[in-house]
Amino acid sequence: MTIKPGDKIPAATVYEMGSDGPGSVTTAELFNGKTVVLFGIPGAFTPTCSASHLPGFVKFSEQIKAKGVDDIVCFAVNDAFVMGAWGKDQGTAGKVRMIADGSAELTKKMGLELDLTGKGLGLRCDRFAMVVKDGVVQSIDREAPGAFEVSSAEAQLSKL
Template sequence: MSTIKQGDKLPDATVYEGKPDHAVKIRDVFKGKKGVLFGVPGAFTPGCSKTHLPGFVSDYDKLTKAGAQVIACTSVNDAFVMAAWGEQNGADGKVMMLADQQQELAKGMGLVLDAEGMLGTKRSKRYSAVIDDNTVTHLNVEPDGSGLSCSLAGTVLKQLQES
């Protein structure tokens, strides 16, 4: 699968929020809404926990003022882990913590990271995207799949302000 690009629709993927039996269609999350979707290689990993998720939580007011109606984080982890990670980082009511348990979203977006050597399995590349009614208007994929050079909250904030 090729990487999703600007102008493409989100895939028809199922993710999970809070617990493994609470399935959510990613297209339902962004249907009729403008927002931010960002993916990380793993909950509780250093870059994701120190910089990536906390940036979106702390910039929540700025992002919503710039037009984001929903902010969602996804990772190839289980729903319990994502919920606990969100709670630890104060994401409740700000960032939806969505578990991509079967890599359905990462595969559908063409953003799978081969992290078997480091994290034991394939994961999601680190990325951020502005989504408008299920259409990708901006996409920022880290060149190495995991670094922190272009997918942070500040980049998406500027893109929201421009659109």
């Protein structure tokens, strides 16, 4: 079942690259007591994700945070090393947290998996964006296959 407004973000452990290497982060640490814009992408360094999705959140991070958002989180079924390298490449420091769900634990629990094995990419996260307040989903916008409209930074900014 796909997560929906009113649902609590499931308990899971994800990873974030730190100065000493990958570190684990629980969903409670990410979401409890905060307002978070979480957006999911099929993969780091992929065309739409690198040219539009992540850059939009970097560009509009100040405006989004000015609307009361504590954190903007980019989320993918990649490892923390890849997410860390992609974050450096995209200039996300202080703007967007790069969170890795390498085993797709949280992705599966939220029902947001995207099976791209037929294209040689394995199990990934679907493209989406959601607003989460104190661990509870306020809104979720999941893209149609191949689309990039409702999960953009601009679309999320207009909801806040």
